[in-house]
Amino acid sequence: MSILDIRNLTIELETSAGVVKVVDKLSLQIAEGEIHTLVGESGSGKSLLAKAILGFINPRWRITADRLWWRHYDLLALNPAQRRLVTGRDMAMIFQNPGSYLDPNSKVGEQLRELIPAGELKGLYLRRKADRQTRAERLLHRVGIKEAKSIMDSYPYELSEGLAQKVSIAMAIAHNPKLLIADEPTTAMEPNTRAQIYRLLAKLSASQSMSILMITQDLTSIIPESQRISLVYCGQLMEAGPTNTVLTKPAHPYTEAMLSMSLFGQTAAPKTRLPTLTGAIPTLQHLPIGCRLGPRCPYARQACVNTPRLSKVKQQEYACHFPIIEVASDD
Amino acid sequence: MTKLLELKNVSKYYVHKDGWLPGRKICALEPLTLTLERGETLAIMGETGSGKSTIAKLIAGAEKPSTGEIYLNGQLLDPRNYRQRSRHIRMIFQDSLRSLNPQTTIGRQLSEALLFNTTLTSEEQRDHVMLTLRKVGLLPDHYHFYPHMLSSGQQQRVCIARAIIVDPQIIVADEAFVSLDPSIRAQIINLILDLQEDMSISFIFVSHSAEIVKHVADKILIMHHGKLVEFGSTQTMMLQPQEQLTRLLLQTDLQNNVTAATSSSHSTTQE
Numbered sequence: 126m127s128i129l130d131i132r133n134l135t136i137e138l139e140t141s142a143g144v145v146k147v148v149d150k151l152s153l154q155i156a157e158g159e160i161h162t163l164v165g166e167s168g169s170g171k172s173l174l175a176k177a178i179l180g181f182i183n184p185r186w187r188i189t190a191d192r193l194w195w196r197h198y199d200l201l202a203l204n205p206a207q208r209r210l211v212t213g214r215d216m217a218m219i220f221q222n223p224g225s226y227l228d229p230n231s232k233v234g235e236q237l238r239e240l241i242p243a244g245e246l247k248g249l250y251l252r253r254k255a256d257r258q259t260r261a262e263r264l265l266h267r268v269g270i271k272e273a274k275s276i277m278d279s280y281p282y283e284l285s286e287g288l289a290q291k292v293s294i295a296m297a298i299a300h301n302p303k304l305l306i307a308d309e310p311t312t313a314m315e316p317n318t319r320a321q322i323y324r325l326l327a328k329l330s331a332s333q334s335m336s337i338l339m340i341t342q343d344l345t346s347i348i349p350e351s352q353r354i355s356l357v358y359c360g361q362l363m364e365a366g367p368t369n370t371v372l373t374k375p376a377h378p379y380t381e382a383m384l385s386m387s388l389f390g391q392t393a394a395p396k397t398r399l400p401t402l403t404g405a406i407p408t409l410q411h412l413p414i415g416c417r418l419g420p421r422c423p424y425a426r427q428a429c430v431n432t433p434r435l436s437k438v439k440q441q442e443y444a445c446h447f448p449i450i451e452v453a454s455d456d
Numbered sequence: 457m458t459k460l461l462e463l464k465n466v467s468k469y470y471v472h473k474d475g476w477l478p479g480r481k482i483c484a485l486e487p488l489t490l491t492l493e494r495g496e497t498l499a500i501m502g503e504t505g506s507g508k509s510t511i512a513k514l515i516a517g518a519e520k521p522s523t524g525e526i527y528l529n530g531q532l533l534d535p536r537n538y539r540q541r542s543r544h545i546r547m548i549f550q551d552s553l554r555s556l557n558p559q560t561t562i563g564r565q566l567s568e569a570l571l572f573n574t575t576l577t578s579e580e581q582r583d584h585v586m587l588t589l590r591k592v593g594l595l596p597d598h599y600h601f602y603p604h605m606l607s608s609g610q611q612q613r614v615c616i617a618r619a620i621i622v623d624p625q626i627i628v629a630d631e632a633f634v635s636l637d638p639s640i641r642a643q644i645i646n647l648i649l650d651l652q653e654d655m656s657i658s659f660i661f662v663s664h665s666a667e668i669v670k671h672v673a674d675k676i677l678i679m680h681h682g683k684l685v686e687f688g689s690t691q692t693m694m695l696q697p698q699e700q701l702t703r704l705l706l707q708t709d710l711q712n713n714v715t716a717a718t719s720s721s722h723s724t725t726q727e
Contacts, residue, residue, distance in 0.1 A: 166637035315503055315664045343638040386642040395671055396649060401642040405607045
C-alpha cells in the first residue's frame, strides 16, 4: 500500500518564452518504510517534484495531477493552512549543502531545541527546558553523534559537512516524520562520509518505518538498501522499478546509457573512450516534442516524436517505443 | 633523460597567529618528493584536509611552497615567476561558471591567456582562439558568447580551452568533474583523453571518484593528513593495495551497491 501516490503530475512554468511543461506526467508511488531513489540529471525537474510534494509552491507554477495523495489526504484539494498542517506533521526534507541550510547566527543546540515539538513536553518552565535539552541530545545520539554536548555548543561553520548533514537529519527527524525527502544529500561528499550518511538513512528507515525519497544525480550514489528506483529525464519518467531489476536488466535506453556512463570502471578498459549520449541536456525553452530523450537517444526512430506511454512488465515500468528487453517473452 | 615534473621535499605550513605571540605552525603538507613523466596522468586522492588540493595549488603556482623546490624539465620553477609557470602549467577549477568572467565574451577571455603568454598579433590570436574552440568541440561562433549563454558542459569545455590554448605541458584539475551531469562528465573525460593523446599533455587531477581515477589515471597518490600514504601505478594500487585507506578510497561504490541491492532483494523474495 503506497502512502504517497502521484499520478500524472504536471508542473508548468510561465516563462517569457511561453508556458513550459517542466515536469510532464510523472507518476511515483512510495510505500511505507520504503527507500525510493529518484535519479535525474540537472534540469530533470526532480527538485521541483520534491517541492510540489512538500508544497513549496511558487504562485507562478501551474500544478495539475490526476492524483497527488498523501495517505488519505488529497494534497491538491487542501487549502494552504490544512496542507501545511499535514506536510509539517508528516514530512521533512534535507538538502544538498547542509552547512548553508543551518542558521549561521545561532548555535546548533539552539536550533535543535527550537525544533522539539512543544506539545510533547510536560511540566513547568524549568522542567520543559531540561526536557528539551535531553531530547535534543537524544536526537543527536540517534543520528550517530557521540559528543552531543560539544556539537550543540558549536556554530554551523565549525562542523564538517558530514557532521552538518547529520545535524540536519537530526532536525528533520525531530518530529518523527513519515516521509523524508533527501535532495542530493551527499553530492560532493567523500565516499567515506557518504557511506556513513547512507547507513544512517537506511537505519532510520528500517527502525521507524520512515519512507525516504532519495533524489540523486547519478547512479553511483544510491543507497544500497533502496528498494525502488525511478529515472527521470527532462521531466519525463523514463523507467521505474525494483532497484536491482532496473540496474541489471534495464529496459530503457536512458537507463542503459546512465549505467554505462557511471559504471565504466567495470565495463570499459582504462583510457578507452566512454560511451556517452551525444549532445547536451536541452534547455527549458527548447524541449523536444515527444520523448524528450529523442534527439540524444541511440535507438530513436520516427515513432519517438510521439510521447511513449508507460508500459509495465512485472514490476518494471518504462516509457519507450523501442525498449531493450524482450517484452513479449516476459508477458 | 630528465623528468617532466619533479617535486623535491615540497611542503606547506601555515602560521596561525594569535595576538602578538609567535604563531603556531599548522602543517598542510609534509615534505613530499614526487616525479611525473611526460604524457602521464596522476590522480591525487584523499579525505578532506589531507592536503590533496594543496599539492595541486603548489604545482599550479597558486600557493608558494614553504620548503623545497619544484623542477620542470630539470629547470627550477621560481614561485614568483608567473610568466614562466603559466605557459607550461595550467589549472582547471571545480566550478566552471565561477571561474569564467561573466562580463567578457569567451573569445576575449581566451585571448587574454595569449596576450599574457605569447607575442601574437591580434589577428593571430583570433585565429588561434577559433582553432582551440574547435579542438574542444565548440564552434567558432562561441567566440562572441558570454559564459552564462552556455550549458555547464560547454562552460567546462571553455575552461579546458583556456588551459590548452598556450600548449602547456601539465594541466592541473581540482575536482573538475564533480559538478557535471553523468552524460556530460563522460563527454569531458573523453575530450581530456583525446587532448592528452594529441598533445601529450601530463594531467594531474584531484578527485574522489574511484571510477574516474581507475579509468583515467596512470599513477595514483593517496594522501592522509598531509602525509603520503601510498604512491604507485594504478594497476598495482588496484590489485595490491598496501594500506587500508587505499582500499577504502578505491573501492567502487556502485559495484557494492548493485551487489548489495541484488542480495537484499534476493533475501526479500525468499521470505
